[in-house]
Every structure is written in C-alpha cells, then in structure tokens.
Amino acid sequence: MFVLAVHLRCSRSFPYTDTLKILQKWGPGCHFFGHGLDNDIDELEKVLSEEAAKSSSPPALALFTEFPSNPLLRTPNLPRLRELANKFNFLIVVDETLGNFCNVEVLPYADIVVSSLSKIFSGDANVMGGRYV
Amino acid sequence: MDVNFEDFYFDEDALYMERNSRDFARRIRIIDENTEAVCEFLRAHSLAAGVPNAVIKDVCYPKWTSRENYDKCRITAREDGSEGGFGGLFALLFTNLAASRAFFDALPCYKGPSLGTNFTLACPYTVIAHYLEFDFVAQYGVEEGLVRVSVGMEERQELLNAFAIALRAAETAGTADGAD
Numbered sequence: 001m002f003v004l005a006v007h008l009r010c011s012r013s014f015p016y017t018d019t020l021k022i023l024q025k026w027g028p029g030c031h032f033f034g035h036g037l038d039n040d041i042d043e044l045e046k047v048l049s050e051e052a053a054k055s056s057s058p059p060a061l062a063l064f065t066e067f068p069s070n071p072l073l074r075t076p077n078l079p080r081l082r083e084l085a086n087k088f089n090f091l092i093v094v095d096e097t098l099g100n101f102c103n104v105e106v107l108p109y110a111d112i113v114v115s116s117l118s119k120i121f122s123g124d125a126n127v128m129g130g131r132y133v
Numbered sequence: 134m135d136v137n138f139e140d141f142y143f144d145e146d147a148l149y150m151e152r153n154s155r156d157f158a159r160r161i162r163i164i165d166e167n168t169e170a171v172c173e174f175l176r177a178h179s180l181a182a183g184v185p186n187a188v189i190k191d192v193c194y195p196k197w198t199s200r201e202n203y204d205k206c207r208i209t210a211r212e213d214g215s216e217g218g219f220g221g222l223f224a225l226l227f228t229n230l231a232a233s234r235a236f237f238d239a240l241p242c243y244k245g246p247s248l249g250t251n252f253t254l255a256c257p258y259t260v261i262a263h264y265l266e267f268d269f270v271a272q273y274g275v276e277e278g279l280v281r282v283s284v285g286m287e288e289r290q291e292l293l294n295a296f297a298i299a300l301r302a303a304e305t306a307g308t309a310d311g312a313d
Contacts, residue, residue, distance in 0.1 A: 014273045017262040034273040038202075068195050068203060070248075071224045071258045071281045072274055075199040078206060097249070099195075102161045103217035104206045117150060119249025120164065120221060120283075121157055127149040129142065 016070045019095070023064065036065075036074040041081065048088045060090035067099045067106050075099075078109040085111070107133065158211075160251060160286060165218030168284040169196065171296055172223050178300060180228065188232035188307035189300070194223040222248055224258065224281045232307025233257070233278030239302030240280075241295045248283035253292065255282045 014034045023030045031047055033040040044063075051059030063085065068075040078094070085092045094110040097119050107113055115121070117129035172194045176182050179189040181197070195203040196219045208217030227233040237244070242253040246261050258281035263270045267277050284292065 014270070014275055036199075067206065068199065068220070070222070071193070071262075071279060073193040073195055073198045073222065073224060075195060075202040075206075077202045098220050098222050099203075099206070100161060100220060102158050102211065103165065103208060103220055104203070105208055105217075106206050109206070116249070117154070119247075120161065120251075121249070122150055122153040123157075123160055123249070123251040124149075124153050125247065125250045127146050127153065129146065129150045 014069055014072055014074070015064070015066055016095075019064060019066075028061075036069055036072070036076060038077055041077060041084070044081075045084060048084060052088060058089040060088060062091040062093055062111075064093045064095070066095045066097070067104060070098060073098070078106060082109040161218070161221075162215070163286050164221040164251075164284055167286065167289055167292055168194070168221045168223060169219060170289055171282075171284055171292055172196065174293055174296060175225065175300065186308065188228050188236075188303045190226040190228050192223055192225060195219040221284045222281065223284070224279050226276055227278045227280075227303065227307065229307055230278045232303040233280060235306030236299045236303035237280050240299035242282075248281070250283060250285060252285040253282065253287060253295075254285070255280060257281075 014036055020030075020032060024032075031044075033044055048059045063081060065076050065078075065081070067078070078092075081092055091111040092109065093112045093114060094106045095114050095116075096104060096106050097115040099106070100115070100120065113133045115131055117131055118125075118127070122129070172192050175189055176192045176194075176197070178184055178187055179191055180187045181189075181191040203219070211217065225233075225236070227236065237255065237257055240255055242255055243250075244255050246256055248254060257279070259267065259270060259275050259277050259279045263275065271277070
C-alpha cells in the first residue's frame with residue numbers, strides 16, 4: 001500500500017491498520033492507494049500531476065509505504081516511487097519492520113526509514129521501541 | 134530534529150532492547166529459513182501452485198508476492214556472503230471460512246496479535262484488526278478468513294509437523310462444508 005499526503009499524505013499498498021487511521025485522523029488528509037500493485041503507481045502519478053497543476057507548492061508532503069506490507073506481504077516498486085518523489089518533491093517514508101535491514105536495504109530510496117524494534121529486533125515480546133533513520 | 138528531540142526512552146527498556154537485539158542477525162537467519170520451509174510446504178498444497186480442490190488459495194510471502202519489487206532492495210551479499218531472505222511473516226488465504234477457522238483452531242502454536250517474536254505466533258488478522266470493516270478491506274484483498282503467521286525459531290521439522298496438522302484439519306472442514 002502507499003498513502004500520499006497531498007497538502008495530504010499518501011499511503012501506498014494496504015498498510016498496517018493504525019498507519020492509515022493515523023494518517024486519516026491527523027494532518028491535512030491523505031490519498032490511499034490500497035492495492036499496492038504496480039498499476040497503482042500510474043494512478044499515483046496521475047493524482048500528483050493533477051494536484052501539481054493546481055498550485056506551485058509540491059502536490060504531496062510525503063508518501064508512506066511498507067516493505068513488504070502487512071498483512072498481504074506486497075512490495076512497492078521503490079525505485080519508481082523515488083523517481084516520482086524527486087520529480088514532485090515529496091518525501092518517501094518506508095516502514096521496513098517486516099523486511100528488516102538484514103534482508104533488505106531501502107535507505108537508498110527512502111528519505112526516512114522507520115521500523116518497530118518491538119518486533120523481531122527484540123524478539124522476546126517484553127519491551128517496546130521504535131527507530132527512525 | 135535536534136530542536137524537538139527529547140530522550141525519554143525508559144532506561145530499563147533501553148537495556149532490555151540492547152540485550153535482546155544482540156543476536157538479531159543470527160535469529161533472522163533461522164527465522165528466514167524456517168519461514169521459507171513452512172511457506173514452501175503450504176504453497177505446495179495451494180490453488181496457486183495448481184493443486185485442484187486445495188483449501189489454501191494462496192500464500193502471501195515475498196518469495197512469490199511482488200517478488201520482482203522485493204528483489205530490487207534485497208541484499209545480495211551479507212557479511213557472511215549469504216543473500217537477504219524474505220522475512221518471518223506470511224499470510225494464508227483460504228477458499229472458504231470453514232477451512233480458515235479449522236486451520237487456525239488446529240494450529241498448535243501461540244496465538245494472538247502482534248508479530249516478530251522468537252516463537253511462532255498466529256492470528257486471524259482481519260478479524261482482529263478490521264472487525265468493523267470487512268467489506269472495506271475485502272476490496273483490497275484482505276479477506277475475512279486471512280490467517281497471518283509470524284514464524285519463530287522452533288525446530289524446523291516441529292514447525293512443519295504443526296502446519297501439517299493444521300492443514301489436515303482445514304482440508305477436512307473445508308471440503309466437507311464447501312464454500313461459504
């Protein structure tokens with residue numbers, strides 16, 4: 001999934017439930033691309049172009065995505081999202097909790113990488129934490 | 134960031150987190166291999182693999198789901214020369230709810246919300262996270278009968294035996310009652 005915050009945030013592919021709820025509840029609003037399939041990026045590009053035409057400020061604040069997503073384990077085309085982020089000047093936030101940094105390297109394509117240290121990084125389910133890079 | 138950052142992480146939490154995470158790389162390798170073995174077993178009994186009358190529709194797991202996109206960021210060579218794996222989480226989609234419920238009920242592992250534990254943990258994710266919005270999430274492929282599993286570090290054969298038990302129960306219930 002990815003969620004785009006225009007003066008909005010953007011979420012792409014079906015995310016962990018709270019991710020979308022928080023983006024929808026707080027802030028200026030968001031576009032939700034819930035399938036997280038490659039043709040969603042075509043739709044995303046269309047939305048970005050339309051929003052960009054309305055104003056001189058960037059059409060989106062940030063795009064939130066997971067690598068891979070919960071619960072369907074889908075993965076976005078990060079290089080292509082990076083191209084759009086560069087073209088339209090928004091941030092990409094990637095949650096790599098499920099992929100984790102021993103298996104995948106998403107920093108080259110993300111502005112911000114987040115993950116839940118409460119999960120397998122800890123493993124014992126007896127402490128909570130999070131990280132933001 | 135410097136202006137807004139406040140370091141209020143509880144000291145004992147920091148100590149536990151550091152201690153728990155020291156062998157993260159070693160644990161991930163075991164979990165990756167366990168998960169891959171379990172997923173291969175389950176997929177071999179699924180419609181996605183071409184098994185007729187299977188009760189499992191598909192196994193959602195990065196080895197097959199959006200594989201090309203996952204590989205764009207997969208680590209090709211870690212310090213020890215091994216490739217990055219596919220992680221410890223997968224989800225099962227069933228052909229009917231009876232099979233899903235029987236599978237989950239019969240699976241001999243810990244059950245509850247959350248994921249990413251050193252022990253195997255399963256949950257009926259859609260029921261837990263989207264109980265009031267089944268129709269909304271179904272349009273995105275998040276089915277009511279989805280069972281999500283976070284695989285742990287148990288002995289591999291023990292895990293495979295556990296999932297075989299659950300699969301047998303699902304096949305008995307799922308083909309007896311037919312589609313919901």
